[in-house]
Amino acid sequence: MSLDRGKWATGGPETVAPGVHRIPLPLPNDGLRAINVYALEESDGLVLIDAGWSIRESLTVLEASLIELGHRPDDITDVYVTHIHRDHYTQAIELRRRFGTRVHLGVGERPGLELLTTLRTDVPVTSLEVLRRGGAADLAERMAEGYGEFDPAGWEPPDRWLDAGTLPLRHPLRVIPTPGHTRGHVVYLDAARGLLFSGDHVLPHITPSIGFELGQPGLPLGDYLDSLELMTTFPDTRLLPAHGPVAASTHSRTGELLAHHDKRLAETEDALGSGARTGHAVAGVLPWTRRAVAFDGLDGFNRMLAVNETVAHLDVLVARGRATVSEVDGVARYSAGSGLQSCRSLS
Numbered sequence: 001m002s003l004d005r006g007k008w009a010t011g012g013p014e015t016v017a018p019g020v021h022r023i024p025l026p027l028p029n030d031g032l033r034a035i036n037v038y039a040l041e042e043s044d045g046l047v048l049i050d051a052g053w054s055i056r057e058s059l060t061v062l063e064a065s066l067i068e069l070g071h072r073p074d075d076i077t078d079v080y081v082t083h084i085h086r087d088h089y090t091q092a093i094e095l096r097r098r099f100g101t102r103v104h105l106g107v108g109e110r111p112g113l114e115l116l117t118t119l120r121t122d123v124p125v126t127s128l129e130v131l132r133r134g135g136a137a138d139l140a141e142r143m144a145e146g147y148g149e150f151d152p153a154g155w156e157p158p159d160r161w162l163d164a165g166t167l168p169l170r171h172p173l174r175v176i177p178t179p180g181h182t183r184g185h186v187v188y189l190d191a192a193r194g195l196l197f198s199g200d201h202v203l204p205h206i207t208p209s210i211g212f213e214l215g216q217p218g219l220p221l222g223d224y225l226d227s228l229e230l231m232t233t234f235p236d237t238r239l240l241p242a243h244g245p246v247a248a249s250t251h252s253r254t255g256e257l258l259a260h261h262d263k264r265l266a267e268t269e270d271a272l273g274s275g276a277r278t279g280h281a282v283a284g285v286l287p288w289t290r291r292a293v294a295f296d297g298l299d300g301f302n303r304m305l306a307v308n309e310t311v312a313h314l315d316v317l318v319a320r321g322r323a324t325v326s327e328v329d330g331v332a333r334y335s336a337g338s339g340l341q342s343c344r345s346l347s
């Protein structure tokens with residue numbers, strides 16, 4: 001990876017359109033390097049898209065960046081968050097506590113947030129269930145350990161749950177639900193100026209994880225692919241992502257992501273053809289990350305995401321009639337083919 005590739009994370013605030021500023025904020029782990037929040041100048045203050053991960057360094061950088069832009073944190077009237085993940089949401093609650101900022105979040109995140117505040121744990125219990133179903137019970141046991149005491153501070157509910165609609169800002173923003181990365185993920189579209197605040201739905205350099213959240217797993221990759229297709233139904237825009245630099249075309253990146261998942265579905269199907277039967281086994285023979293790392297070369301957290309993502313691909317193959325599944329002792333076992341063929345060959 002060239003140095004240039006990470007410059008977006010460390011270069012300070014960047015004005016991407018008149019009155020629209022990209023502010024990269026630090027994260028406590030460097031896997032994603034940073035998160036972009038976007039500050040929009042309104043007549044009565046500032047609106048933020050996403051808020052960052054609530055850690056002291058993040059708030060310090062946010063304050064310094066706003067001052068550099070001629071503003072202050074208490075100018076922020078509202079934060080519109082793209083999804084419930086910690087690096088996007090928790091600092092919004094901190095801003096509300098300090099400055100009375102109003103917090104808005106897609107209504108599809110409500111069950112996940114309610115489950116989190118009921119279970120009161122940082123353990124990603126749904127992802128661990130998917131791991132067990134994927135035949136990786138040992139990994140699930142290991143991943144359940146090592147979590148400290150749950151801190152509810154960042155997980156208070158928003159002031160308002162957002163439905164699809166239009167926010168009456170100086171430059172109106174359309175709220176578009178894009179389930180997949182999480183089930184309540186939304187993007188914000190400024191159609192007049194050709195800007196898409198894409199959160200983690202469309203990222204310029206990486207493919208977002210799928211369904212890392214609490215609640216019924218459903219068919220998150222199927223939802224995600226539908227939400228990608230949805231992007232192509234709007235006129236093309238610049239892409240203002242939560243991780244990575246601003247890019248020229250949402251459509252071209254959406255096309256690359258759809259192509260990536262087509263290829264991934266084909267590789268997953270091939271792995272079934274060569275005898276792998278479970279999510280864990282299939283994940284073990286697929287290459288991971290842009291650098292094609294072997295599964296065994298990933299750390300535990302990324303192995304968990306990898307098995308979850310593989311199960312998501314396998315479930316889409318089943319939904320599309322390209323594979324079949326049966327459960328044995330709580331583990332899903334997949335086979336290539338439609339099942340119809342095996343019925344036919346039996347008859």
Ligand SMILES: [Zn+2]
Pocket residue numbers: 083085181200
């Ligand atoms: Zn996320």
